[in-house]
Every structure is written in C-alpha cells, then in structure tokens.
Amino acid sequence: xxxxxxxxxxxxxxxxxxxxxxxxxxxxxxxxxxxxxxxxxxxxxxxxxxxxxxxxxxxxxxxxxxxxxxxxxxxxxxxxxxxxxxxxxxxxxxxxxxxxxxxxxxxxxxxxxxxxxxxxxxxxxxxxxxxxxxxxxxxxxxxxxxxxxxxxxxxxxxxxxxxxxxxxxxxxxxxxxxxxxxxxxxxxxxxxxxxxxxxxxxxxxxxxxxxxxxxxxxxxxxxxxxxxxxxxxxxxxxxxxxxxxxxxxxxxxxxxxxxxxxxxxxxxxxxxxxxxxxxxxxxxxxxxxxxxxxxxxxxxxxxxxxxxxxxxxxxxxxxxxxxxxxxxxxxxxxxxxxxxxxxxxxxxxxxxxxxxxxxxxxxxxxxxxxxxxxxxxxxxxxxxxxxxxxxxxxxxxxxxxxxxxxxxxxxxxxxxxxxxxxxxxxxxxxxxxxxxxxxxxxxxxxxxxxxxxxxxxxxxxxxxxxxxxxxxxxxxxxx
Amino acid sequence: xxxxxxxxxxxxxxxxxxxxxxxxxxxxxxxxxxxxxxxxxxxxxxxxxxxxxxxxxxxxxxxxxxxxxxxxxxxxxxxxxxxxxxxxxxxxxxxxxxxxxxxxxxxxxxxxxxxxxxxxxxxxxxxxxxxxxxxxxxxxxxxxxxxxxxxxxxxxxxxxxxxxxxxxxxxxxxxxxxxxxxxxxxxxxxxxxxxxxxxxxxxxxxxxxxxxxxxxxxxxxxxxxxxxxxxxxxxxxxxxxxxxxxxxxxxxxxxxxxxxxxxxxxxxxxxxxxxxxxxxxxxxxxxxxxxxxxxxxxxxxxxxxxxxxxxxxxxxxxxxxxxxxxxxxxxxxxxxxxxxxxxxxxxxxxxxxxxxxxxxxxxxxxxxxxxxxxxxxxxxxxxxxxxxxxxxxxxxxxx
Numbered sequence: 001x002x003x004x005x006x007x008x009x010x011x012x013x014x015x016x017x018x019x020x021x022x023x024x025x026x027x028x029x030x031x032x033x034x035x036x037x038x039x040x041x042x043x044x045x046x047x048x049x050x051x052x053x054x055x056x057x058x059x060x061x062x063x064x065x066x067x068x069x070x071x072x073x074x075x076x077x078x079x080x081x082x083x084x085x086x087x088x089x090x091x092x093x094x095x096x097x098x099x100x101x102x103x104x105x106x107x108x109x110x111x112x113x114x115x116x117x118x119x120x121x122x123x124x125x126x127x128x129x130x131x132x133x134x135x136x137x138x139x140x141x142x143x144x145x146x147x148x149x150x151x152x153x154x155x156x157x158x159x160x161x162x163x164x165x166x167x168x169x170x171x172x173x174x175x176x177x178x179x180x181x182x183x184x185x186x187x188x189x190x191x192x193x194x195x196x197x198x199x200x201x202x203x204x205x206x207x208x209x210x211x212x213x214x215x216x217x218x219x220x221x222x223x224x225x226x227x228x229x230x231x232x233x234x235x236x237x238x239x240x241x242x243x244x245x246x247x248x249x250x251x252x253x254x255x256x257x258x259x260x261x262x263x264x265x266x267x268x269x270x271x272x273x274x275x276x277x278x279x280x281x282x283x284x285x286x287x288x289x290x291x292x293x294x295x296x297x298x299x300x301x302x303x304x305x306x307x308x309x310x311x312x313x314x315x316x317x318x319x320x321x322x323x324x325x326x327x328x329x330x331x332x333x334x335x336x337x338x339x340x341x342x343x344x345x346x347x348x349x350x351x352x353x354x355x356x357x358x359x360x361x362x363x364x365x366x367x368x369x370x371x372x373x374x375x376x377x378x379x380x381x382x383x384x385x386x387x388x389x390x391x392x393x394x395x396x397x398x399x400x401x402x403x404x405x406x407x408x409x410x411x412x413x414x415x416x417x418x419x420x421x422x423x424x425x426x427x428x429x430x431x432x433x434x435x436x437x438x439x440x441x442x443x444x445x446x447x448x449x450x451x452x453x454x455x456x457x458x459x460x461x462x463x464x465x466x467x468x469x470x471x472x473x474x475x476x477x478x479x
Numbered sequence: 480x481x482x483x484x485x486x487x488x489x490x491x492x493x494x495x496x497x498x499x500x501x502x503x504x505x506x507x508x509x510x511x512x513x514x515x516x517x518x519x520x521x522x523x524x525x526x527x528x529x530x531x532x533x534x535x536x537x538x539x540x541x542x543x544x545x546x547x548x549x550x551x552x553x554x555x556x557x558x559x560x561x562x563x564x565x566x567x568x569x570x571x572x573x574x575x576x577x578x579x580x581x582x583x584x585x586x587x588x589x590x591x592x593x594x595x596x597x598x599x600x601x602x603x604x605x606x607x608x609x610x611x612x613x614x615x616x617x618x619x620x621x622x623x624x625x626x627x628x629x630x631x632x633x634x635x636x637x638x639x640x641x642x643x644x645x646x647x648x649x650x651x652x653x654x655x656x657x658x659x660x661x662x663x664x665x666x667x668x669x670x671x672x673x674x675x676x677x678x679x680x681x682x683x684x685x686x687x688x689x690x691x692x693x694x695x696x697x698x699x700x701x702x703x704x705x706x707x708x709x710x711x712x713x714x715x716x717x718x719x720x721x722x723x724x725x726x727x728x729x730x731x732x733x734x735x736x737x738x739x740x741x742x743x744x745x746x747x748x749x750x751x752x753x754x755x756x757x758x759x760x761x762x763x764x765x766x767x768x769x770x771x772x773x774x775x776x777x778x779x780x781x782x783x784x785x786x787x788x789x790x791x792x793x794x795x796x797x798x799x800x801x802x803x804x805x806x807x808x809x810x811x812x813x814x815x816x817x818x819x820x821x822x823x824x825x826x827x828x829x830x831x832x833x834x835x836x837x838x839x840x841x842x843x844x845x846x847x848x849x850x851x852x853x854x855x856x857x858x859x860x861x862x863x864x865x866x867x868x869x870x871x872x873x874x875x876x877x878x
Contacts, residue, residue, distance in 0.1 A: 412625030424619030449636035
C-alpha cells in the first residue's frame, strides 16, 4: 500500500490574541473569558481557502523535486466558489500540468481524511496531492470564534520514498448531526457539546479504531501519535483513555496557538505528527463528521531524513500578533464597514479577458526571450529588450517561485484597500524581470528599497455585486 | 529629414478660466469662459476657426468621449473637431493637434481647448478610474500620489539620500509654488505655506504628504494658433511662436525591462532632448528662462528639473534648496503657482502652462511678471513614473 511521501503546512501569519475577542464579547457571554488563553490564526483580508491551499501545496511541493502529480484533491467546507472547481485554481497557481485529475471534496469535517483515503486506495502510478484548507466562518462572540482557526495543510501520496506507510483504513458512516450548515447559511448550527462527545465521538471513534487495530494486529498502546481533531479540549484525552491509547500519544489540537482548522485540522495534525515521528512509529489519524474515518500509518526510516520546506512548527512560528478584534470582524464581513467612495468603484471581472491573461494572473508566468534571453512579465508579443524586440520569441517563465528586491514602494493612504495603507511598488526579480505589484503582510517600518521579497498568491479584489473574486500574486517582505 | 515645428506656428490668442472648486459651473461654462478670453485676445471671429482639438481626460466624470461637447458649447460652425486624450498630458495633445494642423497647411487658424470637471466625484483627489480591462486585473490600486511616491523611493535609493533631506527639498518645491500662487488671481490656492507645514503634513502616500500634492480643481484653458504670416496680416505684433513640440510615450521598457531603476522619468529625458534639438537649444540652463512643469507632486518637479537638464543628476535637492527655481532664481519654475496652486483639471493643465508662458513672454503677467523672459518650457506629464506620456513644448518670441 502507498503512503505519505511529503507534507507542508500553511498557517496565516495573523494571530488574533483571544483576550481581544473575550474583552469585546464577555459583556454578554462571560464564559468566553475561560477560553481566552493564547491566540488563533486568522486569514488576512486577502486570504481564503484557495490562497492558503496554494501556500500549503507549494510548501509541500518544494520539499520534493521533480514530482509529477496525477491528482490534486482539495478538501474544505468553506470553498470560495460553489460552482467553479477550486482545486483547478490551486492547480494552475501551482503551475501543475493540466493533465491532472482535480477534485473538490467537502460537506463534512472528515472531508480531509476521506479524500486522503481515496488517494491512498487509488492505485495510480506516481504521486497525488491532497490539500485541506479552511477559512472558518463563525458568528461574532461565539465559542467557535474563540476555538477555531484558519489554516491549510498538504500531503503527497505515493509509493516511492514513503515517509509513512499506510497500513490500514476504516470508516463508519453515521448521520450524526452534531452541527450542520444549510445551503443558504453562513454559519454552523450546533448541538450540546456533552451530547456530541458522548453520543458522537465516544461511539464512532472506538468503533472504527478497534476494528482498525484488530485488522493490523496492533494494540492501542502501540500508537505513538493519535490525531483526533476536535474543538472540545478534553475530548482527545477522554477518547484516548477509552481506547487505551497512551495520553502522551494524543497530538495536541493547538487550540491556543492556531485554533481548530476544520477540514484542514486532521491533515495539519498529521503533518505535525510526521514532523515529530521516529521510524517505526504508528500514527493513528481520525476524522470525525457524520461518522468517522481512521487511517493507520507507520513511519518509515525516511521520516527522519525528510525535511519539510515549511512544516507545522515553522508555520506556527511565522506569526504577527493581532490585537484588533474589529479588524478580524471586518476581514470576515462580520461588520459592515464604511469603505468610502473609492471603495465603490465597480470591480467586475471580464471573464474572457481574464481567461486570456490566466497564465499571468494565476500562474504568475511571464516570458523568456529565445533570441536575447531577457526575462519579462507580463509576456507581450514583442520582447521588451529595446535591443531585441523580437516577435513571439518568448517561452513561458514562471516568476511564482522567484525572489526579488523592492526597487520602489509606497504606503498609499488615499487609494481604497481593505487593510490600509496599500503597500505596493516595483519588484526587481533575481535573475531578471520586474513588475509593479501589491505587497501584503507588510509591517510598518519593515519595508524599503532593497528589501528582499518572495511572491504569494492572494486575493486581489472582491466583486461583491457579482460574487466573484480576483486573485493575483503579491510580494511579501522576507524577514 | 523633417525640419521641425520651430517658428512655423504662432499663438494668436489664449484664454484660461479661473481654476478652483467651480461647484456652479458646468464643463460648458468653463469652456466658454476660457474661449471668450481667448477669442477676444486673438481678435478674430468664431467663424474664422477652421478646425479644433478638444482635450478632456476622464470621460466618466467629464463630458464623455466625443468632440461634440466642444462644438456644442462654443457653437462651432460644423468644423472638424477632434477629441484627444492622453492622460494628464491631454492639454498639450490638444495644442499639438492644432499646431500641427496649421503647420501642415491644412487650415489657417485652429483652436485647442482643454477642460476638466473634477469636482463632481463626491470625494477628494483624482477620480478612481480604470486603467484598462487587463491592467485592472493585476495593477495595484495605485492612487496618483501612490504612483509618484514610487519616484521618491526610487530616487532616494539611487542617490542614497536621507529621507529628511529629500522631504525638506520637496517641501521647498511646494512652498515656492504656493508663494507664486498668491500673485495669481486665477489660481485655485492662493495662500502661502511654510516648509515645516509641508514636512509635517500627514502622509498621503509615503513619503508624499498633503502639501506635496497638487490641488484638484475644475478649469479650462485654450489657444488659437495660426501662421506667423496670417498673424501679422491680422495686425499682431510681438508674436510668440512655437519653438518645439515633442512627445515621448513609454513603450513598456521602464515597467518591464531591468534597465530602468525607477529614479527618473525616461520619457522626460527623451522628449526634452528632442525639444531642445528642435528649438536649437544647446545649453538649457542658459537659454531656458522659465518653466512650467508637471508638478503633480513635489517630487515630480524635483526630479523633472534633472530630467530637463536644469539640474545636475542627483543634485536636484541642492538645486531646489539653493532657490534655482524660485521666482527670483535662475530659472523660475511654476511662476503662476503651477499645478500645486491651480490644481490639475486633466484636459486643461497643459494649455494652462502654455498660457502662463504666453503671458510672461508677452509681458502681461502682471504682479508675477518676470524680467525679460526669453524662452519658456512647458512639461506636461501623463500616467505613472513607470508608464507615462511626456509632452514638452517650448515657446519664444517669433524671429
């Protein structure tokens, strides 16, 4: 059976101090104070499931050279598009071959584990990628707001250079409605936590885990890493105890660092387990939601030499504290903010024009002139080198993996931006090529001409009138 | 080889509306105000105008995209009228059309008029507008100050300048123009400011502060041009002729080729050199006696002085602080107050610059009249530092 060959994580840099949430809301729910320890990951205004998936996918892929993917599955319950395959956008932003099989998988908190099982059980040659990504939606002042977080994680599934071999899979499907979100709803509606624990987790999880361990001829104490995603802090310990799994095997749900990241949570915690696993360790991955998935993995010798480009601990460390709860509300459309008349400008995307420029807009692909070697972006008909100007002479040249230097910049306080000031400027790329582009994640005082940047796929603009959003690449200052 | 435009066309008359927040005035009102002064100055009848060029920059907030608003506003007699638009260099484009028409012999007398109504947007600053369907998909949402702040950062990096020193020189640019504006009844802003006020004003787009920005106003300006022979036959004396009229348009090199570092305006260097060659000017610092440049932002003016060869490259800060471009300096700049005090009604600005040079060369600039100006240069810039349109025109006494 195949297994995991690589992993990568992405957690938004923004970390909202939970005390800020509690201070704003404890006037009507004093119990929130008891949940206010630590911080949670929050998407910047220009991040969503797709952009986080691109980050996680890239963080996974760059640790694995020359990999050819036959499939890319994207799991989430908060896809920005209900009918436009989100995984294809991710695939194109990663500049993957278009012969790839793509699929969006959602509608359950175990979408991530179910997608993983599907890939593990497929017998395709080569590698497949699963990305699980979630931009959580919760009501202002809810307990969910305190306990959830936004994140994405990606794994590669294959049969070569496996770092964790799959040695068993079990699933039980039960329409246990602990929560749900109807087609017109923005938020979940849920039931009492104690009932969910006793009638849900405590019944479904042991059913599949016992069966799985028996089939693998393993005992519960043989499990070194037990992933059980839940936003109920005491759940994992109680379930582990019931199963006979050692308490220290429970992989922490990171409620006080990241928050529980929905469909991304099991994959993120799997990546975390792999980061800490020793050869021979057994990892029991579960996903709960209308039943339960369970996957048993055994770390190989390769796990100790594999180095993720960005694993979970590195993703957690890449952070920027946010103490402004109103900003979080604004980024998540939980308040109606005055955006000014400049914000009213129509944002329609002309889809035929967009389609013509898709290599630039999604792949950040420019050109390299065959005649003179000049690299350039955007790629136009004539080469930009004044001494060349050759016609149709450019091969595709991706800038998405290039680093660059800030040539010019400003912090624009006049133009509309969801998080003013708007930082943008001219980026000169290492190896040639330049473009005027937006910057994101800029902290005041950290940018100047000469600053080093990498580029990242982000939301450029929302068109609320038509429910569309545009993406493009933005520069981020390297710390 | 082309012989150039020098001394082939003279200005028969010019007019300029009061610039400002003209809440009660429509574009037509502004056009008529400028035209009435112009045709009175020219001393001709409307029926003698054979062709017209109409400059208006922002269709959505102005008059729409055809030439008809000019023909209708002025009740022109079914003559050919052409609408031109080249971003903030639009005013000079209208002038170029009229001058070239006369120079070609296609008509004897032509009109150029520019107008812009910017104060109908409901907010401050230039209107938010499209940069074209494709550009809008990936260009930053840059405001005009955001665009030209790039020039400040590029210039500062290239010449390794301290931000405070650059801000001080930028402030001097604005202080000088505000002082000049107090002497001009047609200027929108007519009050002095101090360097400290300018340096300490809030940022609009770092390092551009409030006083580094030109105003935003409504206004119109126009010119009637003809041949020297016709002007003389109409009894005109002391003719002011066009010595040079050049335009350089970015071809994407600055924005996409590594050869440009963001510290200067390539088009200004190219267009001004061509203009000097056309006018037969060898030493700009000696022969150009006044300039009206596109001071949309103080940094633009400072860098433009270098690009026009009126300051040494990298020494613009010193040249500005030494007062070279003050009203009593070696080469006074924006003696009318510039865009800084007139504001920048897009379609009108280029013609407003030419109007000031025309008045000065005629000795008709009243309280702000310079002593014996000989050759005036207008620099009208549209777009952004990395992609722009630069017009240079030079006026002087017809020989």
